[in-house]
Amino acid sequence: MVLKLLKKERLLSFLERLMQKFLLVAPVREGNLTVYRPVKAAAEVAVDAPKSVVPPKEWFFPQTEEIYRYATSKENLVLEENVLAPPAVLFGVRPCDLRSFQVLDAVFLQEPADRYYAARRENTLLIGMSCNTACPECFCTAYGISPLKGTGADIHLTDIGTAYLVEALTPKGEEIVLQDPEFYEEKVAGIDEALRAKEQALTAEFAVQVAVTDLPAKMAALFNHPYWEELSRRCLGCGICTYVCPTCHCFDITDENRGNTGKRLRCWDACLFRDYTLHTSGHNPRHALHQRLRNRFFHKLKYNLDRYGIEGCVGCGRCVALCPVNIDIREVIATVRGLQV
Numbered sequence: 001m002v003l004k005l006l007k008k009e010r011l012l013s014f015l016e017r018l019m020q021k022f023l024l025v026a027p028v029r030e031g032n033l034t035v036y037r038p039v040k041a042a043a044e045v046a047v048d049a050p051k052s053v054v055p056p057k058e059w060f061f062p063q064t065e066e067i068y069r070y071a072t073s074k075e076n077l078v079l080e081e082n083v084l085a086p087p088a089v090l091f092g093v094r095p096c097d098l099r100s101f102q103v104l105d106a107v108f109l110q111e112p113a114d115r116y117y118a119a120r121r122e123n124t125l126l127i128g129m130s131c132n133t134a135c136p137e138c139f140c141t142a143y144g145i146s147p148l149k150g151t152g153a154d155i156h157l158t159d160i161g162t163a164y165l166v167e168a169l170t171p172k173g174e175e176i177v178l179q180d181p182e183f184y185e186e187k188v189a190g191i192d193e194a195l196r197a198k199e200q201a202l203t204a205e206f207a208v209q210v211a212v213t214d215l216p217a218k219m220a221a222l223f224n225h226p227y228w229e230e231l232s233r234r235c236l237g238c239g240i241c242t243y244v245c246p247t248c249h250c251f252d253i254t255d256e257n258r259g260n261t262g263k264r265l266r267c268w269d270a271c272l273f274r275d276y277t278l279h280t281s282g283h284n285p286r287h288a289l290h291q292r293l294r295n296r297f298f299h300k301l302k303y304n305l306d307r308y309g310i311e312g313c314v315g316c317g318r319c320v321a322l323c324p325v326n327i328d329i330r331e332v333i334a335t336v337r338g339l340q341v
């Protein structure tokens, strides 16, 4: 691993240098929201912006994606595939969102890999950014995520006052750091101690401490508990929690036809919607809202772990902050752990 310091006043020049070779996708402010978008100038990047509402997974798995175009005639069907994967840098990804890419990789890169996702993943350099504050809804440490660690990034930056600690964590990241030595200074003594103190202070900021020990086994035993029905009485089935979740990955395929030509699109879907499991026969195995809400929590906290060995939640707290009726996954976890089997 290569460790360097990058003075804060050099960050924009560093990003501009990257933009000579890559499309830069970074957090920007749109109104009072943070979103990840391709930028035209490094000055657009909102380096210290609060966590984005829609997670950066959008770059790898867009909300709506054209898969291919088609044209039909009596004799022929012509398909034109559209895999858009320019060389890109995804900058400023927080540790919880970095973990979410491991969750998505397990799904999209298992054989046969999803080539749209795989191509963008392959062509994107990931630059992570440690957190400076913990939002009231954050609980990433419940899943062993450190708000200061860049696991999964190629390069990770941590704010240490007047400079960033730059960690090049993969060969791809090392190549980028080593090719422009003029940007960096050598790491100075005392940084490790400062980082440990910062990590402790940040962890102490978490409003709610969440424990997930033994949760999957507990959930399995509580599948038919009336708690899920009680909880669902508040739920609107709006799907906001799934749309803002960095690990949700369900999609629907739809065709937009215009005469003999058209586009095939894939669009985010949500397991909270009634139509999500509706069969063409009219049967719906999850016809009741409590079944769908229960499925969401089971998927995050048990099924994903059973299937891929990694939780389907990263503790980003977006669903906590944005659910219009205050359904809070931290409370669900605590309630489930406290229920009698």
Ligand code: SF4
Residues within 6 Å of the ligand: 234, 235, 236, 237, 238, 239, 240, 241, 242, 272, 322, 323, 324, 325, 326, 327
């Ligand atoms: S955001 Fe809240 S109300 Fe909407 S579907 Fe999710 S849990 Fe239900």
Ligand code: SF4
Residues within 6 Å of the ligand: 241, 244, 245, 246, 247, 248, 300, 312, 313, 314, 315, 316, 317, 318, 319, 320, 329
């Ligand atoms: S379930 Fe909620 S807290 Fe967990 S990763 Fe998804 S949005 Fe974040």
